[in-house]
Amino acid sequence: MSKPLFPAVVIALLTVTTATRADDAKKKATKPEAVFLTAAEIKWGDAPPSLPKGAQIAVLHGDPSKKAPFTVRLKMPDGYKIPGHWHTQDEQLTILSGTFLLHMGDNMEAPAHSLPAGSFHFLPGKMHHAAETKGEVVLQLHGTGPFDIHYLNPADDPMKAAK
Numbered sequence: 446m447s448k449p450l451f452p453a454v455v456i457a458l459l460t461v462t463t464a465t466r467a468d469d470a471k472k473k474a475t476k477p478e479a480v481f482l483t484a485a486e487i488k489w490g491d492a493p494p495s496l497p498k499g500a501q502i503a504v505l506h507g508d509p510s511k512k513a514p515f516t517v518r519l520k521m522p523d524g525y526k527i528p529g530h531w532h533t534q535d536e537q538l539t540i541l542s543g544t545f546l547l548h549m550g551d552n553m554e555a556p557a558h559s560l561p562a563g564s565f566h567f568l569p570g571k572m573h574h575a576a577e578t579k580g581e582v583v584l585q586l587h588g589t590g591p592f593d594i595h596y597l598n599p600a601d602d603p604m605k606a607a608k
Contacts (some may be wrong), residue, residue, distance in 0.1 A: 468547045475527045486522070495538040499521065500519055500521045501565060502527060505585075509592040512590055515588065516585065516587040517592075521543075523581055526553075526576070528553075528596060528601035531572060533571050535567065535570050536589055537565070539564070539565050542562050543578055543582030545578060545579075546558070548575040548577075551575075
């Protein structure tokens with residue numbers, strides 16, 4: 446190798462090495478960790494204002510507001526209703542207790558699918574649906590965020606009604 450090229454090669458190698466170390470550090474900083482929760486350790490709080498009042502939520506993994514995987518549990522009282530709406534992302538539900546009724550369409554008049562405890566439901570993003578409960582329902586919802594809810598009738602949006 447000629448002498449004039451030697452400093453340029455050394456600088457290029459140092460730059461590549463430094464960039465690789467920075468990438469490795471970034472990967473380590475964002476590497477997912479295992480999560481273990483017993484039922485007693487789950488912390489429940491009020492559901493976000495985008496859902497009708499009365500529900501509670503527990504975030505088990507991730508952050509539903511971020512573009513990343515998340516898992517939450519939603520606890521809803523008997524007779525709880527979520528009017529016609531859709532979500533941008535796909536969602537997956539597992540019913541842990543109670544019976545969850547999913548109306549596949551724009552409102553509660555659409556045919557309902559009764560999902561008792563132990564049932565699973567996959568819902569593609571942007572599909573219109575409404576929901577209600579029989580008995581207290583606890584369900585686990587997971588997907589990739591950000592989680593959102595778009596009400597078909599703006600008057601049904603609890604955030605707009607609160608204003």
